[in-house]
Amino acid sequence: MHWLAEVHVSLRSGIADPEGQTIGSALRSLGYDSVSEVRSGKLMRISFEADDSAAAEAAVAEMCGRLLANPVMETATWELRADEQQDPELVVP
């Protein structure tokens, strides 16, 4: 089966985020006075094959643990769904 994972990598709370702070300042300077905080992060969309949802879940967890996030300063969360449109068995050559 084909799967699509959307992985969000965020900075841990307590880790300073100068990029987020700069974006926040820019928003306030545009008149969005109610903006109190911006935290920046990364979004990665990963298309891959796995036999079932448990295997897909395990694969994404492993990818995050090994490469996508550095636990010293980041955490990763993800949403996973079967990606039928990308399933090679359904694609007409």
Added chain:
Amino acid sequence: MTLLARRPRVAVAVFPGTWSERDFAHVATGVLGWDARLVWHAEDDLGACDAVVLPGGFAHGDHLRTGAIARFSPVMRAVAAFAATGGPVIGSCNGFQILTEAGMLPGALMRNDHLEFRCDWQTLRVEHPDASEAWLGDLADGELIDLPISHGEGRYVADPATLDELEAERRVVLRYADAAGRITADANPNGSERGIAGIVNETGNVLGLMPHPERASESEVGGTDGLRLFRSLERWLQARPAAAERRL
């Protein structure tokens, strides 16, 4: 005393996008008269060497995080194995970032707090040089040295428990200082926790630092404080000829 009966040999790892490997090799061969070998990141053998350099630059484009891709390059398995035998390893700038990503040193290097790239001379305070005799044996505790920095992502971070442990184990060996040796926010060029510019591993043979000692090894380029790290290594190797030969 038996002396090492040959020139020191240094292996300098080269990753796609690193830029300081030739400066390191120039200092090793041209200034110190050592042998230097550039080792492409895809190689898994460092060859016969007494020390390993992980140079500065932007390995693998610094994509994802600095050092995050480089840590999986085959050469890093050899570097880890070399370090595990007590072999001296120095990672400068991007090399420091790679060492933290590889788990060979704790913590991480993040974007400078002011978001700017900094390229300048920087005063550093040496602390606990005895924690890393191989790299700092010629330097004195509390001494001030000047080395260039050149980075956009040099803000050292670690959780408070790790920072306390590093301090307790005397593994913070370089801090950003002002001309009087004070560790102040103004003297800190990137927002590093506790002004940390360089740390060593538990056994002291692996040194990671953001500054560039290889760019301060000839008076023509403005200073020679960096050369003292390599002179320390040379003396350290000379004092341990048997260990040096065993590692080859």
